[in-house]
Ligand SMILES: Nc1ncnc2c1ncn2[C@@H]1O[C@H](COP(=O)(O)OP(=O)(O)OP(=O)(O)O)[C@@H](O)[C@H]1O
Ligand SMILES: Nc1ncnc2c1ncn2[C@@H]1O[C@H](COP(=O)(O)OP(=O)(O)OP(=O)(O)O)[C@@H](O)[C@H]1O
């Protein structure tokens with residue numbers, strides 16, 4: 001895989017001013033995506049996954065805005081540019097696929113017209129040629145009888161076929177980056193498998209970088225190269241997918257993996273994490289996970305942990321900090337005694 | 341099947357009239373249209389056990405669930421609870437007594453909890469409706485139920501919006517338990533919850549089953565969740581049961597091509613970089629169902645017989661399967 005970095009997100013902060021104070025759905029998030037790489041972004045509902053995606057394409061709802069950090073597309077800052085310039089980047093250099101395909105499709109235009117429009121913004125070619133390319137694009141995403149379906153309207157397609165059309169549309173301008181936000185959550189498993197396989201194949205073939213947002217650990221395992229685990233707007237852990245999922249270091253990732261029912265796991269009892277993710281108004285001081293963490297030590301309640309390499313992943317957790325090693329060891333000893 | 345079955349669904353079917361309005365039909369010269377949401381569904385659930393229905397969207401899971409609790413009338417077949425006919429009870433009193441013994445939990449705890457009521461009154465409602473307790477005993481019981489589902493008695497004073505999704509599902513469970521039911525239909529009870537919270541609710545449901553001897557009909561589209569919860573599993577495709585099997589048998593040796601496809605297509609947390617075998621097509625339009633075996637347009641084993649003759653369930657060891665290829669011994 002090429003090491004060329006397509007997207008860089010650095011110390012990103014998104015804030016919403018409200019009458020009761022400032023909310024921070026994204027808090028100092030860092031990651032990058034390389035050419036041809038699929039980065040998964042996973043986390044519970046409200047963790048800030050979609051907000052990260054919206055920040056990148058400049059679509060945060062008012063009055064929310066980016067208040068810190070940088071976003072760069074091929075070394076070019078895109079977090080502080082005009083709406084006009086951002087609009088040109090969206091669709092052309094960054095393609096988008098959302099959960100509901102209808103949000104990305106114009107109900108009044110045939111799918112062919114929509115794909116042709118996108119292609120012609122990007123390439124100076126004749127209408128006839130654009131039409132041929134649109135048909136080829138539909139064929140590529142597996143639409144049967146593409147040369148006649150090209151003149152159909154979005155409502156004439158099934159849910160799975162619509163999502164294929166959206167992928168064709170997102171790829172039509174040959175973007176450098178695709179942001180796919182829960183692209184298969186509304187689809188049946190059999191169709192989900194088809195769509196994920198398609199996305200994976202096309203992006204790897206073309207070297208498109210992909211940010212795949214999902215809450216499904218199975219989809220993450222099968223589709224992504226690296227994964228970022230978000231919790232309460234912060235990165236808990238990031239690294240190669242296999243390392244994060246099969247050998248997690250952050251207590252939240254460990255808990256998440258253990259509580260996911262698997263096709264081979266125990267049928268007696270699932271491991272569980274107590275409590276639930278705090279809402280944005282009630283994020284505790286220090287580590288956002290400290291109320292639910294069975295490993296918490298004194299530092300966790302005072303200071304925000306930052307990402308540091310542990311094994312093969314980067315982890316934001318005080319347990320792995322030299323300064324607290326002894327306390328952490330002491331803590332797990334007492335837990336073992338109490339457990340006995 | 342077993343002697344001590346509590347719930348028995350026989351030949352259960354439901355057809356919906358999905359015709360356009362009369363005038364449109366006349367103008368367009370179109371026929372009446374019917375949709376078969378459930379067809380000849382049968383299962384037995386032994387006391388204290390969990391039977392799960394699994395299938396993709398539109399396969400008829402909720403329709404069957406609603407019929408089994410008596411919320412929806414079947415167009416054919418029947419359901420018995422402890423031998424008593426759910427839809428033709430002896431009298432009003434018998435009907436009320438039956439209704440008390442069965443409850444339902446839904447996917448969205450928002451929809452099933454009245455936002456303007458305090459939680460303690462939401463939970464007390466079935467107790468009052470069935471005249472189970474009076475006066476102060478009602479509130480004592482409500483507090484007890486809250487604690488049983490892992491909440492605090494003082495939570496009874498709050499309103500539903502003050503709780504997280506998982507806590508609201510706990511409230512819905514407490515409410516379902518309030519009439520001391522023996523049987524609960526759980527329709528996707530954790531589909532709207534995050535995994536870390538889902539595991540809490542699934543564990544709770546299992547604990548309650550053990551403690552109270554509950555019998556469940558558990559509905560889900562998630563095979564891993566179904567595997568965790570169920571003793572026996574029925575796989576639905578377009579309103580028909582294509583396979584019924586004991587849990588382990590279903591996962592270790594699935595027989596029906598559709599069951600195999602479902603198991604194969606489900607994303608697995610331990611299958612790094614896997615690309616599931618390509619499955620062809622999507623679920624067909626339920627109004628114009630394919631002839632013969634309704635899975636034939638997508639089935640790798642389909643032959644001419646499959647296109648014309650609908651298969652019926654045949655009994656195997658710890659399983660029943662509805663497939664010609666299985667019958668003809670050519671599914672391996
Ligand atoms: N317009 C808004 N105003 C204020 N807060 C918002 C707004 N949109 C989202 N939020 C909050 O920002 C946080 C992150 O939301 P986001 O939509 O990114 O979550 P998510 O991880 O995508 O969750 P889901 O899995 O449910 O899609 C949540 O707490 C949410 O309530
Ligand atoms: N009241 C109704 N009128 C007409 N058709 C209906 C009605 N209720 C359900 N159906 C149809 O019956 C079929 C089965 O629906 P049902 O809701 O039982 O499926 P399900 O398996 O629960 O799906 P999901 O996973 O989406 O909840 C679907 O095709 C649905 O459109």
Ligand code: SF4
Pocket residue numbers: 250251252287288289290291293294295296297300305316317318319
């Ligand atoms: S920093 Fe502390 S509270 Fe946070 S995950 Fe690590 S041990 Fe737990």
Ligand code: SF4
Pocket residue numbers: 596597598633634635636637639640641642643646651662663664665666
């Ligand atoms: S009956 Fe025929 S079409 Fe249906 S599942 Fe069996 S082999 Fe496939």
Ligand SMILES: [Mg+2]
Pocket residue numbers: 049050051
């Ligand atoms: Mg989201």
Ligand SMILES: [Mg+2]
Pocket residue numbers: 401402403
């Ligand atoms: Mg349903």
